[in-house]
């Protein structure tokens with residue numbers, strides 16, 4: 540049987556391994572001591588701690604859904620929930636999400652400004668926005684821009700929104716027309732088009748449960764960092780071990796230092812330039828509330844959202860107290876977190892924190908072409924790139940699984 544070595548036991552590596560295990564001899568090499576990558580969870584004081592994010596599952600692809608539910612029992616092992624997201628405004632008001640559909644919940648003063656914006660937008664000629672700031676102002680008006688979109692997005696992007704080109708955001712932006720905003724306000728319309736408007740969540744152990752299940756029956760070598768990918772006659776040596784093909788699900792930025800005997804030097808400068816953000820996730824006990832995600836535009840602190848993971852499954856709570864992860868973009872020291880927590884709503888009490896340096900790939904205008912060209916060069920040699928940071932794509936778990944399903948057709 541031909542042998543494939545897969546680098547990385549995140550969702551991408553695990554799903555492609557499951558898809559291929561009956562046709563190839565499969566080995567996964569993973570640098571950490573357990574499977575999951577970004578979806579790993581721990582227990583802290585009885586609370587489930589999503590070390591990054593607060594992973595929930597859904598998909599719009601039928602083949603992904605069919606494949607996923609072959610591995611899990613939807614009714615016995617999962618809860619299905621409607622997402623209940625809100626924006627917590629600096630004045631203490633809670634406004635339903637998306638904010639532009641719920642003007643009736645604004646303060647009187649903010650509502651008057653917003654009405655003025657709508658009148659102005661109705662009488663203005665449409666212009667093509669050149670950057671994220673122009674897009675948001677022209678689409679939602681000055682009030683929502685200054686009170687919500689600007690402070691919230693500046694915390695996420697960590698830069699002036701004039702410096703965020705629209706090419707970074709293609710396909711990720713809400714595009715309601717003025718008519719839709721007005722209609723949605725009359726009807727208090729909740730957001731339903733996003734994949735996670737309704738989601739599935741494991742009854743026990745959160746996304747670690749997904750990783751552990753998908754790792755079952757696979758040959759995974761843990762605690763082993765792949766430091767050498769060497770092209771040999773009709774195959775590859777991975778850390779000295781021979782195989783026919785390699786599927787790389789790690790971080791493409793590592794490729795220049797681990798690849799041997801394949802000349803990719805013309806790509807290295809562009810790979811070096813690829814940008815990403817990291818995330819500091821802080822596990823806290825928080826005041827009881829019914830929400831899933833709470834967005835935080837306040838300029839009084841740097842956190843941008845609270846994910847109430849304790850509301851996703853009862854078993855996520857320690858001593859029945861609600862817990863949540865509070866997210867900060869990039870690295871925030873523990874001292875700074877503790878100093879900021881008393882300015883964050885819902886009374887967070889610190890339990891633990893984790894910093895992951897690579898969480899959000901930034902897609903510049905040439906990123907897709909770069910990765911495509913690299914794949915075209917490497918795939919005929921038997922080296923494949925798959926996953927969020929191997930392909931520098933903004934993949935959710937279901938999209939990563941979809942990419943695995945698509946890749947097996949090329950092998």
Ligand SMILES: Cc1cc2nc3c(=O)[nH]c(=O)nc-3n(C[C@H](O)[C@H](O)[C@H](O)COP(=O)(O)OP(=O)(O)OC[C@H]3O[C@@H](n4cnc5c(N)ncnc54)[C@H](O)[C@@H]3O)c2cc1C
Nearest residue numbers: 547549550551570576577592595765789926927934935936
């Ligand atoms: C904050 C946040 C929230 C999210 N929320 C959701 C959500 O709610 N729902 C959803 O569907 N998706 C969500 N996602 C996306 C989801 O996390 C990803 O789609 C998914 O985890 C990507 O898996 P991956 O295998 O491609 O990458 P990773 O999870 O990064 O896995 C890569 C693996 O490779 C290993 N590795 C790397 N280099 C080497 C090496 N040299 N040698 C050996 N091993 C190596 C790593 O240790 C890791 O285990 C979220 C992402 C973030 C950042």
